[in-house]
Amino acid sequence: MSLLIAVKGWNPAAWASRLARHLPHHEIRSWPDAIGDPADIRYALAWKAPAEVLSACPNLKAIFSLGAGVDHLLAQPGLPDVPVVRVVDPDLTARMAEWVALQVLLHHRQHLAYAAQQREGVWRDLEQPAARHVRVGLLGLGVLGAESAKVLVRLGFDVAGWARGSKQIDGVTCYAGEGELDAFLARTDILVNLLPLTPETRGFVDYALVSRLARDGALGAPVFINAGRGGSQVEADLLRALTDGTLKGASLDVFETEPLPAGSPLWKLENVVITPHVAADSDPEAISAYVAEQILAFEAGGALRNTVDRATGY
Structure with a gap:
């Protein structure tokens, strides 16, 4: 053989x-x-x-x-x-949950703002909401999404998830299908994408979608995190949302073109964290x-x- x-x-x-x-x-x-x-x-x-x-x-x-x-x-x-x-391997699943938790905490604990203050030599504390007041929503509740959701629940976040079909996860409010997508987005402060790339999910995260995220959250504006597939996001739309205030920030591990071209404006945005497709090596x-x-x-x-x-x- x-x-x-x-x-x-x-x-x-x-x-x-x-x-x-x-x-x-x-x-x-x-x-x-x-x-x-x-x-x-x-x-x-x-x-x-x-x-x-x-x-x-x-x-x-x-x-x-x-x-x-x-x-x-x-x-x-x-x-x-x-x-x-x-x-479907416990090692890969654990690595993904680690990366998702890291990025959620980074935005929740305002690390980008503190990093900017460090560069300027500024000592100033920022108002910090409790995790229970921050609503995290996961697009995709397969093996990776479900484990990431469980980790975030243990950290104290208000966690929900959305999938094409019905799911049940302890401590997680689950939404399903197109009919429940708007309700899911409207209660989400930090959106995490772990959807597989299919014809239905290609370009799924666009300006219209992120515009439907919660505007009344504890972070002041929503955040987008993508460790799923680069083809599921419209990067021109993300760039627009990240520069006009529709999104407060983003963490991106996957991109439409990889490696991310050197000329991409995403590299220079101070409210964006970029990693080179390593969330779950x-x-x-x-x-x-x-x-x-x-x-x-x-x-x-x-x-x-x-x-x-x-x-x-x-």
Whole structure:
């Protein structure tokens, strides 16, 4: 059995050495240097590899996405009609919840204002609302959104979430569907996006949406945080909202174009925190173990877990 690592922008050797340890009876191949005969390949571990790499493998049994998103795969023309498996790993989930909590706290505790005061040598305390008076809303209540919501509840925030379908999470007010979106936005001071990228969510966070966020909150104006997918935000609209006061601030880990172009005006906005798509880095050790466990269980007659519904995109 051959397994192909097809990743762009990452070092495949870091994955190959770990997979070889977990799957000693499988041949590990890496794109682009050592693919061999594509007909021998039964499993592919992919991240943003060119479409022709996977479409050239006629005997694939499953494709594993090595990151939290799967849009990079589903958008490929000629993607083989085999199960696509999402990464659902405690390590990745914990990393995302850490980043979300960090950014929420950063805006809640007015770190950007204090950083500006530090640069100017100003010693002045700012009025600070309690966490229970700050309403955080999460777009997307899948595994990552649900865990982030639970962490924020433990920190004392007033937490709500919105998803396409109904959800139930202890301590979280859950909204569902288009009919409840306005009510969700109207009660939200800090909006966190963790939606997957699908045709329905592309460009979802635009000027009209952020304009519907609460204007009566303890922070003075709403904040937007995005660790989901860059394609779900309209950056020209965010820039407008961040400069005209519709948004007080933002933390952005994902962008329409990555890396974020050097000429983007977002770099220079003092009310914006930018990180280079690192909110939930994929850990080769943890995810290699996850993939190997799935493959061995599948070959023993079990079913693959966390497979993607191609109709919904997640």
